[in-house]
Amino acid sequence: ETGVTQSPTHLIKTRGQQVTLRCSSQSGHNTVSWYQQALGQGPQFIFQYYREEENGRGNFPPRFSGLQFPNYSSELNVNALELDDSALYLCASSSPLGGYGDYGYTFGSGTRLTVV
């Protein structure tokens, strides 16, 4: 196991509802990034958290929001769900920022969200 755990593994929601996805980072990793992977596509960067603050955001609307806690775990919240939000949501933890850049992402297994 990689040490990055996500919950739940699968989720079905109705359009307009809200959802919270959770991620526990690998031991020693204090940076958490969230990606959305639609079926048949590559992961797309949503945002990243470092030291409990958002540290970069991709092209996603404000209804996608997040939190990072003192133990480095993180939550992804999506409000007003749309059908197009159906996707695999991946959490990735990495070691501290700095230097040349350690991108050593360790991905979790993801949460499969289906919006109906």
Add this chain to the structure above:
Amino acid sequence: GENVEQHPSTLSVQEGDSAVIKCTYSDSASNYFPWYKQELGKRPQLIIDIRSNVGEKKDQRIAVTLNKTAKHFSLHITETQPEDSAVYFCAAGLSGSARQLTFGSGTQLTVLP
């Protein structure tokens, strides 16, 4: 922002043959280029990466080459085996504090026994 294009989208090879997957990127500031393998229903796993200060990197049957001038990089798998069958994604990273990766659209590699 960065844009990464990957081709081919599907690739079938005979076991033992070589496979090559190519990617181009748009942002000359990108300095980190990882490759991920994703098996059906599983998480992406890093298989090899290269930074912009080197032109080639090898790890057993896998190698990656980078041409900064042309802004393209390639994954080479030699002596392919059926267990190499998966979707492969290239990605490009921008230096700086955000450390986000921009992924290509993936290549479904099938190794025929």
